[in-house]
Amino acid sequence: MARFVLRRVVLLFAVLFAVTFLGFAAMNLLGDPLVNVVGVLAELDCEGIEAGTVEDTTVDAASRDCDTVAAAKAQYHLDRPVPIRYVLWLSDMATGDFGTSFQNDQPVSEVIREKLPETLILLTMAQIVSLGVAVPWGVIAAYRANRAFDRGSTVASFGLLSVPNFALGVVLLYLLALRWQIFPSAYESGSFGGLVFSLVLPAVTLGLPLAASYQRLLRTDLITTLQEDFVHMARAKGLPPMRIMFRHALRPSMFSVVTVFGVSTGALIGGSLVVEQIFGIPGIGREIVTAVVRDDFPVVLAIVMLVAVTFVVLNFLVDLLYSWLDPRVRAR
Structure with a gap:
């Protein structure tokens, strides 16, 4: 009976890993999550603006807040590669931290x-x-x-x-x-x-x-x-x-x-x-x-x-x- 339960437990974790990986990959293939967090600010070329090589005239000057973009990237780990983001997301999920909603900043x-x-x-x-x-x-x-x-x-x-x-x-x-x-x-x-x-x-x-x-x-x-x-x-x-x-x-x-x-x-x-x-x-x-x-x-x-x-x-x-x-x- 112990071997039967052990086999089922191993299969359980394998299925969960596959589901989480495919789900995370699918969400990231649908588009840039940063757009859903900061909206039009995601279009800013912050590196070019900071270097003075880009003069942005398509976005209202009041919305040019690259610090907001950087903070959003850091909060949602969007400045990391996708595999690293998956590992961080999985570790947070294991501790009961499901992240924060993009829409209302309410904990998920x-x-x-x-x-x-x-x-x-x-x-x-x-x-x-x-x-x-x-x-x-x-x-x-x-x-x-x-x-x-x-x-x-x-x-x-x-x-x-x-x-x-x-x-x-x-x-x-x-x-x-x-x-x-x-x-x-x-x-x-x-x-x-x-x-x-x-x-x-x-x-x-x-x-x-x-x-x-x-x-x-x-x-x-x-x-x-x-x-x-x-x-x-x-x-x-x-x-x-x-x-x-x-x-x-x-x-x-x-x-x-x-x-x-x-x-x-x-x-x-x-x-x-x-x-x-x-x-x-x-x-x-x-x-x-x-x-x-x-x-x-x-x-x-x-x-x-x-x-x-x-x-x-x-x-x-x-x-x-x-x-x-x-x-x-x-x-x-």
Whole structure:
């Protein structure tokens, strides 16, 4: 087991290194970050102005502040080569220093701290919705395999998988919030209860397509498990069908669902970018869209790093859970 965990930890750090390097390189390929910090001052030829060889007439004399440019370069390490900047950025990230936003000079850690709770609650609620719907749905579909309920479930699940998040969100918002007024149409942050209640529709929007995916996997695995000898033995002992299903067949049928659970985190985070825009949720998804539009590189890089760490750590935990469900994984 120790060797299994060690291999996964090494892989975890390798993936994180690759993600951070590619993310940092991509941000620097998009343009000169100095332009987003000092604006038109980035066009100044400070070396020429200081040497007296350049007479700049395109920029207002009041804006010719090469000291400001030099201070900005020093603050954001823009006077260093890109590899050195990457190492400095990575070391700062390791200590929890995500830098300062280009737009408002606010520490990025504060920006994330303000936006993260809403997104975490939303993603947690979405997973609860997906599993809460998928498990009983998959069990009943497997129990009534190839009957009317199972066929209807197949149509419904493929329908949910085919509907994009933004379309499902708009339909739910119109029907349940605007027309029938069951749920609030806007995000509420007055109290924790109000916050959770206002996130029900966004969570359902994210969770239902995922529930359809879980249901298809669970149904298939359950049908296979129900043909195993130990299930036939339980039936021969006269155990009730639902007890056999939930106590004996469900656990060994959860392998595929557990595997997809980790991978689906990325899909949920991607979906939250759209859902938070539709429902006006001030979360991480909405913040990264705003940061990309404004070329706020420190915020974008910090959120990308946060998402990567979350995704990789969750998949690491899923690997451990998978090894607990199936000891043969540890043996390999």
